[in-house]
Amino acid sequence: MPAEKKGTTTNIYGEVDQIIKERLSQFNPDDIVDFRSDTVSKPTKEMIAAMYTYPVGDDGYGEDPTVNLLEQTVAELAGKEAAMFVASGIMSNQLALRSHLQAPPHSVLCDARSHIFNLECGGVAIHAGALMTPVRPSKGRTYITVPDIEEALVHTSIYSAPTKLIALENTLDGEILPIEVIQEIHEFAKSKDLPLHLDGARLWNASRETGIPIKEYAKYFDSVSLCFSKGLGAPIGSVLTGSAEFINRARQWRKIFGGAWRQAGHLAGACLYALQNHFPNLNKDHAAAKILGQRLEEMGYKLIKRVDTNMVWVEDSEALISLNEMAKEVASYGIKISGSSRFVIHLGNRDHVDRLTNAMQEIIEKRKNGGVINAI
The missing domain is CATH 3.40.640.10 (Type I PLP-dependent aspartate aminotransferase-like (Major domain))
Structure with missing residues (x-):
């Protein structure tokens, strides 16, 4: 598993810093979508x-x-x-x-x-x-x-x-x-x-x-x-x-x-x-993960592992916005990501890949245009 970069405030295990907590607090918990792990999946x-x-x-x-x-x-x-x-x-x-x-x-x-x-x-x-x-x-x-x-x-x-x-x-x-x-x-x-x-x-x-x-x-x-x-x-x-x-x-x-x-x-x-x-529907998670992997590549993130099933692993060395920073920014959209290399698809987020990638693309476009992404 890739080592964490020094100084990061979020990681694969889902620990989040105060900025992320403050931004997520603006949302109803049921409206927050979580891509950190499939362990966060909830009973329907x-x-x-x-x-x-x-x-x-x-x-x-x-x-x-x-x-x-x-x-x-x-x-x-x-x-x-x-x-x-x-x-x-x-x-x-x-x-x-x-x-x-x-x-x-x-x-x-x-x-x-x-x-x-x-x-x-x-x-x-x-x-x-x-x-x-x-x-x-x-x-x-x-x-x-x-x-x-x-x-x-x-x-x-x-x-x-x-x-x-x-x-x-x-x-x-x-x-x-x-x-x-x-x-x-x-x-x-x-x-x-x-x-x-x-x-x-x-x-x-x-x-x-x-x-x-x-x-x-x-x-x-x-x-x-x-x-x-x-x-x-x-x-x-x-x-x-x-x-x-x-x-x-x-x-x-x-x-x-x-x-x-x-x-x-x-x-x-x-x-x-x-x-x-739920077992019969896991293929839907895998299909969504492959779509997410493609879109992350289009945004400048590089795949570092095969997307065989429900996990997408990327690195951000050539991306405009680091994953650690992106974790803070997408929190303003009611989205949790690890801020490290891993995105995980599960039954609670498989239908929200568009929401994640649209938010990330909007954040990247704001950065390209020199705008302030978030004032918090």
Whole structure:
């Protein structure tokens, strides 16, 4: 993930400065459109109405019928024996890592740009006493391959924390990891007797774009985490899938983490609704992202990653207005952008690409004409 420029006041994580807050405060919150991330997607009115129709019980006893239905549905979707509903993608990943790893010394090999390495607070060190081995793709590639992994593999010795798990992410920065590469990594991991975990928070997007079923991707992994609160628009929740033995172990770790549910059926219902009603429409996000990418290029911003799914990554070295400055200016139009490199399309903004690009174009034209963009 691109590093932040020194002195910027907004970034990929969506932190905003006081100027932006003041400008956005002039708008009704419901009228603000947010392009920072798909994590900001909100439940639709239809989803909220549907949530209350689902029955609930005590999931601590395994008696919430809607949670059970969600877990069974996702397990079948992923071709796994079992599944477990948890509060977040980070919890799902961390439970997976902890459940795979037995006793130190050990390490997890992953892509250097991955979420588990950059954005989970070093959780695997805290929860499992494990090191992480970040791997970068070979020059000219946008994803890691078997040679990259083989070169970085930590072997057993009296001095080392040997690799005991390989973790991949798909999509990563919106780019799709080809299934042929996944298969090759699977074969390599199998030859080394190493389990393979997938952070599939946005595997939904990869599946919709390629037409490859979730099950086809998942069959190469020992565990898969699938998130419902990003592009699918649920208010909360991820599902971890794997063998029955693995999920039973993960359930105990979930209890230790303090993550057990009680009457979680309404939340699980939102995820079931998302599967039926939002998953099929992810292609609309991808189409909107491609349009946004084209328009940003026309405005002088340079694409730095492929627009495979719902993310657009650009840099502003040759643009008239920096992205950091543009974040402040579009706030006057009731629009949030990260001020960094990333724009993300989701069900809450896919129909507002014109609003964003028209605002940006107007701001650029004012600058070209020497006008004051905003007095605040």
